[in-house]
Amino acid sequence: MNTRKLTSLLLLLGLVAWLGLMTGCSSDDDTSIETDPEAVVEDVVETVPEGVTPEEPADGVGINQEDVTDYAAMEPAEYGVEDVFFGYDQYDLDEVTMGVLARNARVMKEHPEVVVLIEGHCDERGTVQYNLGLGEKRAKAVRDYLVSLGVSSGRLRVTSYGESRPFALGSNDQAWSKNRRAHFARP
Amino acid sequence: MARAVIIIVLSAWLAGVAVAQGPEVSLGVVKEAYERIDIYMGTLDVLSGGMASVDVATEMETTIAQDLKFSGLFRVGMLESQAETDSLSFQFAIRGQVEGPLRDAEVTGEDAPTTISLDLVTYPDGQLLLNKRYRPMPHRMRATAHHFANQVVEMLTGESGIAMTRVVFSRGSGDRRDLWVVDYDGENLMRLTSNRTLNLCPDWKPDASEIAFTSYSRGMQVLYSLDTATGKVRQIIAQEGLNLGASWRPDGEELLLSLSRSGDPEIYRISPEGEILRRLTAVPSIEISPEWAPNGRELVFTSDMTGTPQLYILDDVGSSRRRLTWEGNYNDSATWSHSGEQIVYATRENDLIQLVLIRATGESRKLLTDARWRNCEDPSWAPDGRHVVFASDRTGTFKLYVMDVLEGGVRQLTFGDEPDITPAWSPR
Numbered sequence: 001m002n003t004r005k006l007t008s009l010l011l012l013l014g015l016v017a018w019l020g021l022m023t024g025c026s027s028d029d030d031t032s033i034e035t036d037p038e039a040v041v042e043d044v045v046e047t048v049p050e051g052v053t054p055e056e057p058a059d060g061v062g063i064n065q066e067d068v069t070d071y072a073a074m075e076p077a078e079y080g081v082e083d084v085f086f087g088y089d090q091y092d093l094d095e096v097t098m099g100v101l102a103r104n105a106r107v108m109k110e111h112p113e114v115v116v117l118i119e120g121h122c123d124e125r126g127t128v129q130y131n132l133g134l135g136e137k138r139a140k141a142v143r144d145y146l147v148s149l150g151v152s153s154g155r156l157r158v159t160s161y162g163e164s165r166p167f168a169l170g171s172n173d174q175a176w177s178k179n180r181r182a183h184f185a186r187p
Numbered sequence: 188m189a190r191a192v193i194i195i196v197l198s199a200w201l202a203g204v205a206v207a208q209g210p211e212v213s214l215g216v217v218k219e220a221y222e223r224i225d226i227y228m229g230t231l232d233v234l235s236g237g238m239a240s241v242d243v244a245t246e247m248e249t250t251i252a253q254d255l256k257f258s259g260l261f262r263v264g265m266l267e268s269q270a271e272t273d274s275l276s277f278q279f280a281i282r283g284q285v286e287g288p289l290r291d292a293e294v295t296g297e298d299a300p301t302t303i304s305l306d307l308v309t310y311p312d313g314q315l316l317l318n319k320r321y322r323p324m325p326h327r328m329r330a331t332a333h334h335f336a337n338q339v340v341e342m343l344t345g346e347s348g349i350a351m352t353r354v355v356f357s358r359g360s361g362d363r364r365d366l367w368v369v370d371y372d373g374e375n376l377m378r379l380t381s382n383r384t385l386n387l388c389p390d391w392k393p394d395a396s397e398i399a400f401t402s403y404s405r406g407m408q409v410l411y412s413l414d415t416a417t418g419k420v421r422q423i424i425a426q427e428g429l430n431l432g433a434s435w436r437p438d439g440e441e442l443l444l445s446l447s448r449s450g451d452p453e454i455y456r457i458s459p460e461g462e463i464l465r466r467l468t469a470v471p472s473i474e475i476s477p478e479w480a481p482n483g484r485e486l487v488f489t490s491d492m493t494g495t496p497q498l499y500i501l502d503d504v505g506s507s508r509r510r511l512t513w514e515g516n517y518n519d520s521a522t523w524s525h526s527g528e529q530i531v532y533a534t535r536e537n538d539l540i541q542l543v544l545i546r547a548t549g550e551s552r553k554l555l556t557d558a559r560w561r562n563c564e565d566p567s568w569a570p571d572g573r574h575v576v577f578a579s580d581r582t583g584t585f586k587l588y589v590m591d592v593l594e595g596g597v598r599q600l601t602f603g604d605e606p607d608i609t610p611a612w613s614p615r
Contacts, residue, residue, distance in 0.1 A: 127564055128520075
């Protein structure tokens with residue numbers, strides 16, 4: 001790096017550090033935005049310094065990305081879209097579930113580029129085929145609720161694994177309740 | 188001398204084979220006295236070919252004897268299993284000879300022919316009823332024995348034998364379940380898929396040339412067909428939602444399938460090329476698990492239109508719907524016997540799934556299993572209309588078992604640690 005570039009970088013880093021400190025102090029404020037200092041630094045480093053012609057990445061993505069986190073490559077749970085659970089032989093949404101889905105809808109609206117696959121699952125107490133049908137009902141109930149909250153249906157794919165791909169092994173209430181779920185997955 | 192020792196050991200083993208294979212446990216529910224034919228499996232003469240031919244003879248004897256036992260139609264006696272043999276009054280016997288290649292023959296190894304000659308005779312007078320001469324390749328000895336056993340079954344009972352049938356099933360857990368196939372006697376286990384996803388609910392085309400099955404591609408269900416000669420897989424259909432529970436019509440021209448493309452699962456008739464031919468149900472509930480009747484004009488399926496899953500019979504244009512099950516609040520997984528008279532299905536009682544036998548008319552409902560077998564699911568009839576393969580987790584893991592529906596005996600078909608589910612018994 002030449003001196004000019006280095007100076008610009010140092011100034012920018014200083015600005016960033018100051019910003020980091022400022023936002024860190026307002027932790028009591030509910031409306032503060034949590035910044036990830038590393039992400040901002042990455043952004044700054046890739047900003048094109050004056051007078052230098054940038055090399056365009058082969059895929060044409062602009063270097064000045066506001067948000068380098070690739071949500072499309074993450075599992076939905078990693079960015080705050082959580083699974084919901086169901087009663088035995090049921091596919092209706094209880095209050096807790098509706099609360100979780102309301103949060104999920106907010107997250108999804110913040111990231112309009114993201115598509116999720118809603119998988120319906122069942123516990124083992126039933127037959128393979130009927131449980132595939134029940135799993136689909138669970139996944140569709142979740143999809144329909146998210147759509148009613150304003151999430152575009154084109155971003156919500158639905159499938160069912162029935163009882164055939166359980167999360168918890170075991171023939172007890174604990175395992176069973178963990179398997180009666182709608183799971184959000186990366187398609 | 189060595190040969191006699193081998194025979195003694197093998198006979199003793201065979202007499203106890205019911206225990207070795209898995210106990211002939213009587214379920215104590217369906218038990219009728221049934222007349223079996225007493226037949227004597229003689230020791231085959233080995234005319235030439237040394238130890239290799241002795242092994243062939245032994246394999247032929249034990250396989251034929253086991254096939255006849257497994258048919259449920261015979262009691263089999265062999266040399267030196269004197270205690271068992273004494274209790275039988277033989278009407279028929281099997282005898283024969285094995286001619287292996289001569290030591291100084293010019294042709295050796297794989298090309299060296301072994302000739303097997305087998306006779307079915309009356310006992311004790313030895314009147315010849317059937318003679319077969321085989322010249323099988325070395326790896327086809329067992330298949331040859333199966334073929335002859337079928338001939339014996341057919342000649343003496345008028346029934347077609349099942350000794351050459353196979354069972355396809357889904358094995359695995361977690362996010363991988365592959366299709367495997369096994370001979371009806373548990374031998375020749377072979378893996379059919381290895382595509383790192385769930386493969387379920389296979390169904391044989393009636394000429395056994397294809398197996399249709401449900402799989403997943405990028406999380407979405409697809410119906411595939413596997414060519415049993417080449418192993419190649421082709422897509423049949425991939426509609427939005429479920430593509431589940433394929434059932435080939437007895438003439439092989441169409442399949443039944445449950446598709447949820449309309450919003451909820453319904454029963455459709457489709458072509459083997461994936462064209463939707465006819466929609467058979469239109470109820471806002473789950474319609475699933477279709478199975479053709481052997482007459483190819485009716486079907487049984489599961490619907491929860493009354494609130495819980497029950498079995499219904501329908502004709503092939505979607506009319507004349509008749510409810511079949513009136514007991515229990517969870518009935519699914521119907522399989523229709525080849526005679527058209529009986530249906531076996533799964534019912535959930537107190538959280539456990541049990542198998543039920545019912546006449547296609549809806550009469551004579553009988554439980555075939557009980558809670559000692561834990562869950563018994565996914566029944567599939569054998570083409571003999573007497574045996575049913577099913578999955579049970581009585582050992583803690585689902586394995587496949589074969590039940591003699593007439594007499595209640597059960598033998599274990601598959602072993603090992605991985606769960607085996609959704610079996611389908613091949614056609615003859």
